[in-house]
Amino acid sequence: MIKGIVVGLSGASGLIYGLKFIEALCSLKKEGVVGEAYVVYTSGALNVAKYEVGGDLVELLSGYECLNGVYSDSDWSSPLASSSNTVEFTGVVAPCSMDVVANLANGIQHRLLERVMYNVVRTGRKLILVIRETPLTTIDLENMLKLSRMGVTIAPASPGFYLNPKTIDDLVNFMTWKILDLIGAEYKHPRWSSQNKNNRENK
Numbered sequence: 210m211i212k213g214i215v216v217g218l219s220g221a222s223g224l225i226y227g228l229k230f231i232e233a234l235c236s237l238k239k240e241g242v243v244g245e246a247y248v249v250y251t252s253g254a255l256n257v258a259k260y261e262v263g264g265d266l267v268e269l270l271s272g273y274e275c276l277n278g279v280y281s282d283s284d285w286s287s288p289l290a291s292s293s294n295t296v297e298f299t300g301v302v303a304p305c306s307m308d309v310v311a312n313l314a315n316g317i318q319h320r321l322l323e324r325v326m327y328n329v330v331r332t333g334r335k336l337i338l339v340i341r342e343t344p345l346t347t348i349d350l351e352n353m354l355k356l357s358r359m360g361v362t363i364a365p366a367s368p369g370f371y372l373n374p375k376t377i378d379d380l381v382n383f384m385t386w387k388i389l390d391l392i393g394a395e396y397k398h399p400r401w402s403s404q405n406k407n408n409r410e411n412k
């Protein structure tokens with residue numbers, strides 16, 4: 210069982226990656242695979258939500274009843290601010306902006322999201338950053354290298370096409386499954402096999 214997961218939503222494009230992952234998390238909670246699930250969102254995420262998910266992110270998040278807590282990046286009353294409450298927690302930032310990458314790579318924790326994710330790293334737990342930006346600068350790449358050397362998993366939001374996606378949902382699901390694999394959740398989903406080629410030819 211995974212004790213707890215904190216999902217960070219930041220101001221990169223692709224909020225749908227985070228929202229789909231939260232949906233999957235709710236199923237895993239129901240099945241007893243995950244104990245607790247929390248969300249921390251940044252002001253950047255609130256802004257991007259206006260363009261990508263039709264407006265009010267906080268209202269949208271209130272629809273996920275499985276969540277144990279939803280916090281803004283300035284909510285320092287959150288229990289997540291202290292690593293004493295997040296021992297054995299896994300962190301997933303999806304989507305992850307270059308701003309968050311830069312902050313984490315430099316130990317900057319003036320917002321709750323970075324504080325929580327830094328706690329996850331400090332206590333030797335798994336942190337997965339689903340980064341989204343293109344192209345990348347040397348600074349972005351160096352920041353990610355720094356984080357990678359600290360054991361952070363850099364998982365670019367770059368879905369594969371070998372499962373023959375037909376819809377945006379198919380592409381987003383690919384990333385959701387990838388993250389579920391990375392957090393170590395047992396989750397049945399399509400995987401690559403040479404059969405995929407035949408599937409396409411048969412359609």
Ligand SMILES: Cc1cc2nc3c(=O)[nH]c(=O)nc-3n(C[C@H](O)[C@H](O)[C@H](O)COP(=O)(O)O)c2cc1C
Pocket residue numbers: 219220221222223251252253254256257260305306307308309341342343
């Ligand atoms: C519509 C929109 C899309 C954006 N997409 C990205 C992106 O894919 N990656 C990124 O690093 N920043 C992106 N940005 C810029 C960030 O939102 C901006 O740098 C912000 O300050 C980061 O906020 P955060 O620290 O809360 O993530 C985007 C901004 C907007 C308005």
